[in-house]
Amino acid sequence: MGREFLDIFEGWAEEYDNTVSGYDPEYKEVFHAYDDILVEVAKNSEGNILEFGVGTGNLTEKLLERGHDIIGIEPSPAMKAIANAKLPEALVMDGDFLEYPIPTIPIHTIVSTYAFHHLTDDEKDNAVKKFADILEVNGKVVFADTMFETLEAKEKKTSEAEEIGFTNLAADLRREYYPTMETIEGIFTKHNFTVSFKQMNEFVWLIIAKKE
Template identity: 65%
Template sequence: MGREFIDIFEDWAKEYDNSVTGQDPQYEAVFANYDIILDEVTNASCGNVLEFGVGTGNLTEKLLQAGYQVYGIEPSQAMREIVNEKLPNLLVEDGDFLSFRKPKFQTDTIVSTYAFHHLTDIEKEVAVAQFAEILPINGKVVFADTMFESEQVRDKIIMDATENGFSDLVEDLNREYYPVTDYIKKIFEKNNFNISFKQMNDFVWLIIANKE
């Protein structure tokens, strides 16, 4: 993911779990249905899993409980330290969507939550091309990420957040690279993925892309 956001991840690490459980009103809508989102990603996964943006390990923990072998990538040292405390037997490596050490085992599913939007559009295209190289035929990409149906929807959400005084959320929405769903569909189909979308809350969509 975008290394320019590392300082934000480092600062947010200790408060992240409070945010995802709805204790920060600014991000309550962003993380609505959080446990359901993680369950959907877990249930859609198969085989050996490569996870980008492990964060504090909430999805990772569910994947491990479901019996998957997981190889984790996380660029934030503060986040990795939290994961190491939660899941001491799991090795989470320093890396991001564009620069990482590939797992030694075959990767059947690539997963990520709340992270892909940190890449610019060009970086997203590079990353998806790499996914196509890593995955076998019928391999999957399963992401839950912030994206919008249109720029108009995004602008309306920014306006509503501004009116509610959610200055941190507004800053995030103006700074990071939130895509529209049609663009995500285009870049995955360009790399021979068949993709489906499911909206999980006002901000987050589940995408399941199968390599053909």
């Protein structure tokens, strides 16, 4: 359920904000237009929000600026500590996409950035099933995450990373569970969502899935 990667995030927490700002050349394209991606997710969010993978609170901050009530879920204590220090007014609780406190307020939008790929396809399916149960009528899921149009496109990006010596990025692309768009669309459609995609950079797509 993504917690197998927890040690990576515990070690990455202090440098995470530097990485997303383009400091690390290996991940510069992955996080290209990072702020615009967060704004796009926030712009498409409505009402009370459940956010998964809060990290250091960057998306949370955008949502708070728009006046949303937010319940944040984050499994990494180090990441959560940074988010709490940055945004003491935010409610950030321990949990992950599959195990988390059930919200006590109506949820109109579920959001996440750069996190859903930590789940296997079966775990993604289980998570989306729970989303459908939690969301209010006409609620939606708004995610931005790395995914690929085809498996061939994923392999091409991985090979390109290896060829230019981006060994960490290549290992990341092979290690984690980056999906194809067809897989994501199939999972959401199975649980009665309609799905749209918008490409945000070479790696990241915006997903908007509306509950039918």
